[in-house]
Amino acid sequence: MKYLCLVYSDEHLLHSLPESPKDEECLAYAEAVQGSGRMLAAEALESVQTATTVRMRNGKLSITDGPFAETKEQLAGFYLIDARDLNEAIQVAGKIPAARVGSVEVRPVRQLNP
Amino acid sequence: MPDQTIADRVGQVYREDSRRILATLIRLLGDFDLAEEALHEAFFIAVERWQRDGVPDKPRAWLVSTGRFKAIDALRRRARFAASQPLLIAQLEALEQVEWSDEDVEDDRLRLIFTCCHPALAADAQVPLTLREVCDLTTEEIARAFLCAPATIAQRIVRAKAKIRDAKIPYQVPTLAELPERIDSVLRVIYLVFNEGYSASGGTELIREDLIREAIRLGRLLMELLPEPEVMGLLALMLLHESRRPARTSASGELIVLDEQDRSLWNAELIAEGCALIERALGMGRFGPYCLQAAIAAVHAEAATAQATDWPQIVGLYDVLLRAVPSPVIELNRAAAIARRDGPLAGLMLVDGILQRGELLDYHLAHSARAEFCRQLGRVEEARAAWGRALELTRLAPERRFIEERLRELDRLPSP
Numbered sequence: 001m002k003y004l005c006l007v008y009s010d011e012h013l014l015h016s017l018p019e020s021p022k023d024e025e026c027l028a029y030a031e032a033v034q035g036s037g038r039m040l041a042a043e044a045l046e047s048v049q050t051a052t053t054v055r056m057r058n059g060k061l062s063i064t065d066g067p068f069a070e071t072k073e074q075l076a077g078f079y080l081i082d083a084r085d086l087n088e089a090i091q092v093a094g095k096i097p098a099a100r101v102g103s104v105e106v107r108p109v110r111q112l113n114p
Numbered sequence: 115m116p117d118q119t120i121a122d123r124v125g126q127v128y129r130e131d132s133r134r135i136l137a138t139l140i141r142l143l144g145d146f147d148l149a150e151e152a153l154h155e156a157f158f159i160a161v162e163r164w165q166r167d168g169v170p171d172k173p174r175a176w177l178v179s180t181g182r183f184k185a186i187d188a189l190r191r192r193a194r195f196a197a198s199q200p201l202l203i204a205q206l207e208a209l210e211q212v213e214w215s216d217e218d219v220e221d222d223r224l225r226l227i228f229t230c231c232h233p234a235l236a237a238d239a240q241v242p243l244t245l246r247e248v249c250d251l252t253t254e255e256i257a258r259a260f261l262c263a264p265a266t267i268a269q270r271i272v273r274a275k276a277k278i279r280d281a282k283i284p285y286q287v288p289t290l291a292e293l294p295e296r297i298d299s300v301l302r303v304i305y306l307v308f309n310e311g312y313s314a315s316g317g318t319e320l321i322r323e324d325l326i327r328e329a330i331r332l333g334r335l336l337m338e339l340l341p342e343p344e345v346m347g348l349l350a351l352m353l354l355h356e357s358r359r360p361a362r363t364s365a366s367g368e369l370i371v372l373d374e375q376d377r378s379l380w381n382a383e384l385i386a387e388g389c390a391l392i393e394r395a396l397g398m399g400r401f402g403p404y405c406l407q408a409a410i411a412a413v414h415a416e417a418a419t420a421q422a423t424d425w426p427q428i429v430g431l432y433d434v435l436l437r438a439v440p441s442p443v444i445e446l447n448r449a450a451a452i453a454r455r456d457g458p459l460a461g462l463m464l465v466d467g468i469l470q471r472g473e474l475l476d477y478h479l480a481h482s483a484r485a486e487f488c489r490q491l492g493r494v495e496e497a498r499a500a501w502g503r504a505l506e507l508t509r510l511a512p513e514r515r516f517i518e519e520r521l522r523e524l525d526r527l528p529s530p
Contacts, residue, residue: 001282085284086234108281 002040002109003089005079009102011047014076021097029097033081038092044077076102080109120165127173128157133250135174137222139181140229141285142206146247146275151188152181159184182206221287223248224335229278229285231299239274242267244303245310249328255310258509293340301348301404304332308352312359313510326356343395347405350391354411357384369516373420385415406435425454442473446480453487462487478507482517489524498524 014020026044033039048067055062067074076098083089086106093104132153139149156177170176186206230244245251253271257264277283288296311325333349361375392408395401410431417423432448445468453461465484474480485500498521505517 085282087284087286090234106281 001083001085001089003081003083003086003093004107004109005081005089005093005096006075006105006107007077007079007096007098007102008073008105009076009098010072011074011076014098014101017101019100021100025097029095030079033079033092036092038081038083038088040080040082042077042079045075048074073102120169121161123169123173124157124160124164127160127177131174131177132157133248134223135177135181136247137226138178139185140226140247141222142178142182143185144285145279148185148188149181152185153177155184156181223332224287224339225285227300227303227332228287228296229283230274231296231303232278232283233296233299234281234283235274235277236270239270240299241303241306242271243274244300245307246271248303248332249307249325251307251310251325258310287339297336297340297342297345300336301344304329304336305348305352305404307332308355312355326352326359330356343398343401344404346391346395347401347403347408350388350395351404351408351411353384353388353391354408354415357381357388357415363512367512369512372414375420377419380415388412389415403435403439406431406438410435423454425451429455442468442471443477446474446477446483450483458487458490462491476507478504478513481507485520489520494524494527 030039030042033042051065051067053064053066053068055064079092079096081089081092083092086108089106093099093106096104098104135156136149136153139152140146143149143152159180160173160177164170186203189203189206227244227248230247231240235243242253242256245256246253253264253268257267307325308329311322311327311329330349330352333345333352336345337349357380358372358375360381361377361379362370364370388408389412392405392412395405396409410428413424413428413431428451429448432444432451436444436448446465449461449464449468452464462484465480465487468474469480469484481500481504485497485504488494488497488500501517501521501524505514505521508514508517
């Protein structure tokens with residue numbers, strides 16, 4: 001079953017705490033998940049400063065600068081994995097290096113009805 | 115009357131084994147609601163089929179098998195076909211004859227209780243779900259134990275089941291590494307079940323033996339898996355409470371308070387077992403709230419008479435317990451112990467402190483304690499008001515009769 005692991009953290013702290021992971025560690029973990037056969041996709045994201053929010057209302061496209069909402073913690077990256085069950089997904093998510101300084105939301109993917 | 119006997123037999127199997135059969139069906143089908151439907155269909159069919167063909171040699175295995183087939187039918191009938199269902203149906207059909215060993219049965223029940231107490235489930239849903247699925251309590255009974263509305267409980271249970279299904283929480287016993295963090299929920303649930311049985315929150319019976327037996331059985335089961343201090347402490351606590359059961363109610367079902375109980379009726383075996391357990395647990399060093407409560411119960415159990423009770427030791431234990439678990443109910447129990455050591459005024463001041471903070475206002479035992487202290491201080495009108503409030507707050511018939519008797523006693527007092 002597919003799970004999306006959304007990595008959230010306070011951008012100001014993400015890279016500056018003693019436990020903050022360096023890029024090499026993040027890459028190494030992604031490789032490990034790939035090697036375990038569970039990886040479907042994973043990316044780190046640029047800061048929310050670079051975000052643009054798009055909405056379509058009444059046929060009109062609205063474009064605004066910034067994330068969809070101001071939040072205490074911001075989306076920093078994601079892992080899309082294939083896991084046997086929630087326990088397995090939790091194990092993978094817990095070892096994401098950024099989980100030491102942020103929070104990882106683990107959500108099952110919904111199969112759309114054709 | 116052959117028909118009567120078969121129906122009785124089915125009823126007997128339901129009473130004794132329906133929870134175990136459900137646990138196995140949940141393991142096989144991976145879905146609570148599907149398993150419950152299958153369970154009820156299987157029993158329904160049993161009434162008719164066993165009349166026709168006789169009671170099978172292995173009725174429980176028959177029921178599990180029948181439930182499984184009914185579930186396959188139900189899955190086929192469902193209008194919307196999730197991608198996984200054809201696979202599930204194939205898996206269910208491929209199952210060999212269901213084996214029924216006692217170890218499997220106990221494992222299934224442990225799997226069920228750990229699943230119901232999974233940390234990924236909402237904290238306020240784990241206990242109701244377990245009470246519903248493992249112990250077969252109704253939503254009403256669970257609501258009374260929690261002092262909240264049945265609709266709230268129902269909603270929590272529905273959400274929890276949906277989470278188990280949609281997030282695919284697996285139906286398994288935690289690994290040894292995961293066990294310590296998973297055990298706390300389970301202990302909490304077992305204790306709540308015991309409490310509901312020990313002092314039922316509604317109805318005509320003060321005590322429900324089936325729930326007490328269930329809780330103790332679950333406690334023993336857990337002890338085998340994990341002989342940790344708090345697991346021992348909880349089991350000891352339950353055994354010590356249970357040891358007093360023969361003395362707690364009169365022959366006519368009237369409530370008898372601890373002070374007035376005939377201690378010769380206390381079960382000496384259970385006391386011995388409970389005290390040995392708590393000594394062992396305290397000796398292990400890492401004890402917690404259950405051990406402390408068990409230690410308090412042990413102090414009571416070891417007093418030959420009510421007058422011989424070591425109240426200072428009990429107060430000391432409550433002091434430690436309150437620091438570990440700052441709960442108003444524990445404060446109340448501590449106040450009762452302090453009243454024994456220092457007199458009713460000391461107890462009354464503590465109880466009033468709690469009530470004035472706005473806590474335990476709807477807890478009948480807080481008002482009962484208040485009433486008792488006021489009576490001892492000769493403050494009759496206040497005692498009457500407090501008993502009146504307690505009476506409004508309890509639905510349990512024996513407790514109501516007890517309070518009404520206390521009110522009559524006040525009326526019988528000579529006028530000042």
